[in-house]
Amino acid sequence: MSLAYEALEPRLRLLLSRLAAFRAPVRYEVVAMLSPFETRKELGLAFSQLVERGLIFFDAERWRYDLHPIVRAFAYDRLDDKEQIHGRLREYFSAALDRDVGQVQSMEDLAPIIELYHHTLGAGQYDEAAELFYDYLADPLYYRFGAYRTEIGLLSALFPEGKDSTVPHWTIGCRGAQQIGLPRLKDASAQAWTLNALASSYTCAGQAVCAVPLLKMHNALQEELGDMTNLAVGQENLAGVQLELGELRAAERNLRRSIEWGQENDQRSVEASGRTDLGRLLAYRGAFDEAARELDAALVIQRESGLPQSQALNWLYRAQLALLRQEPQAVLEAAQLALQLVEEATDSAPLSYSERNLVWAHWLLGAAHHELGQAVAAEEHLGEALVRCRRITLVELEPDILLTWARWYQANGDRVQAMNSVQQALSIAQRSAYRLKKAEIGNFMARLALDGGNDDEARKEAEAARESAWCDGPPHCYRPALDEAEGLLDLLSSDSR
Numbered sequence: 001m002s003l004a005y006e007a008l009e010p011r012l013r014l015l016l017s018r019l020a021a022f023r024a025p026v027r028y029e030v031v032a033m034l035s036p037f038e039t040r041k042e043l044g045l046a047f048s049q050l051v052e053r054g055l056i057f058f059d060a061e062r063w064r065y066d067l068h069p070i071v072r073a074f075a076y077d078r079l080d081d082k083e084q085i086h087g088r089l090r091e092y093f094s095a096a097l098d099r100d101v102g103q104v105q106s107m108e109d110l111a112p113i114i115e116l117y118h119h120t121l122g123a124g125q126y127d128e129a130a131e132l133f134y135d136y137l138a139d140p141l142y143y144r145f146g147a148y149r150t151e152i153g154l155l156s157a158l159f160p161e162g163k164d165s166t167v168p169h170w171t172i173g174c175r176g177a178q179q180i181g182l183p184r185l186k187d188a189s190a191q192a193w194t195l196n197a198l199a200s201s202y203t204c205a206g207q208a209v210c211a212v213p214l215l216k217m218h219n220a221l222q223e224e225l226g227d228m229t230n231l232a233v234g235q236e237n238l239a240g241v242q243l244e245l246g247e248l249r250a251a252e253r254n255l256r257r258s259i260e261w262g263q264e265n266d267q268r269s270v271e272a273s274g275r276t277d278l279g280r281l282l283a284y285r286g287a288f289d290e291a292a293r294e295l296d297a298a299l300v301i302q303r304e305s306g307l308p309q310s311q312a313l314n315w316l317y318r319a320q321l322a323l324l325r326q327e328p329q330a331v332l333e334a335a336q337l338a339l340q341l342v343e344e345a346t347d348s349a350p351l352s353y354s355e356r357n358l359v360w361a362h363w364l365l366g367a368a369h370h371e372l373g374q375a376v377a378a379e380e381h382l383g384e385a386l387v388r389c390r391r392i393t394l395v396e397l398e399p400d401i402l403l404t405w406a407r408w409y410q411a412n413g414d415r416v417q418a419m420n421s422v423q424q425a426l427s428i429a430q431r432s433a434y435r436l437k438k439a440e441i442g443n444f445m446a447r448l449a450l451d452g453g454n455d456d457e458a459r460k461e462a463e464a465a466r467e468s469a470w471c472d473g474p475p476h477c478y479r480p481a482l483d484e485a486e487g488l489l490d491l492l493s494s495d496s497r
Helices: 002-006 010-019 028-032 040-052 069-077 082-096 107-122 126-144 148-156 188-204 208-225 228-244 248-264 268-285 288-305 308-324 328-348 355-371 375-391 398-411 415-432 435-451 455-470 479-493
Strands: 057-059 064-066
Touching: 002 010, 002 069, 010 028, 010 040, 010 069, 028 040, 040 057, 082 107, 107 126, 107 148, 126 148, 126 188, 126 355, 148 188, 188 208, 188 228, 208 228, 228 248, 228 268, 228 435, 248 268, 268 288, 268 308, 268 479, 288 308, 308 328, 308 355, 328 355, 355 375, 355 398, 375 398, 398 415, 398 435, 415 435, 435 455, 435 479, 455 479
Parallel strands: none
Antiparallel strands: 057 064
């Protein structure tokens, strides 16, 4: 790459480096503003040379130029006047931008706003970039399009990388998320919001471990600011991540603190949200009646608010509670209502419409139909759930969907596909440290081995499931999965075997 770059004459090198300042494919007329050549003919010949050398690509259908990521990073590093170039481009995109995000129908519609955000960062205007993200990108990226990886990349650029770096071409990896400082923003409230938003996207993208240090920084900052409402919200969000990782004792402690603060300060929405999540946690603990009471109390408050999304989440958790109680008809009814509420949100708050909740509802509908022996309906909903899940890279729910597919395949006599699906689920659960999901997967794999007459493999899988379900030990364990694992081990140890 170095040899190819140095072989270019100076103006070609400068053009390539200026092209690298763009985040996405760019039209000829935009690049022309930054041309180091005196005439359009010279610029056209320069583009031709760069294409011939394989340093840039030309999309003839859309009339756009683009660079390979490696070329982009290399050439951008050699751009001397970064802030000046980004400043000029920020002015251009700001003047040309239609900021009516209410009309956004696709990710492509957000591309000009993302490009403006990118150049605002490159110009060293971090606070302005954060405000732009909050006003125009946050809701559609997270809720409507489920663009979690895009959001991670954009928000990561608000954090410093090394000493005095202003380069926006990087993202935080999981290891980096545990080592970074605060976002490079002047306002502490904006710093806290950014930490929480980045953590939420990491959670959905299957990197819950990365979310933990971010949320702990968020909570410490909110406590320092005296913003107890957002501290309570942060505690609830941290509890949700801890639940996925099997840290049930800490999760319950954070949820009860959040609920208590909401009650003491008449913050009804905080109380309701905390009780909804506590209901889910108690269901995993096997405290089914207590879980139902928490969800009932939360629903009363959520109905007062009239917001369909909070009610939808409550019904999704009710469906999961019914699934753990092995009540498939109740699962079906709760998931149907959740789906209806999610779809209603499209009309009432289109930018906050949650694709994540839609995936969740279809998965639970598929699980309910499967348990009721309705194979065709189960196949339809599970297919819809998996397609939507993978389209937005919602890793958080993919193991659950794949495990239900495995059960569907097994029930329909396809042991090979059942094993294939459950192995995919296990790979994701192990990579993402999803302890509760690993417990469910282990129990299913133990039953597959048992049905195949492989007692040693069944025992190995059941022991792994028991270890995963143990979590912090009773009562802070995944009780239904723990009981199933111990039942399998008892069966394998009986004299009849």
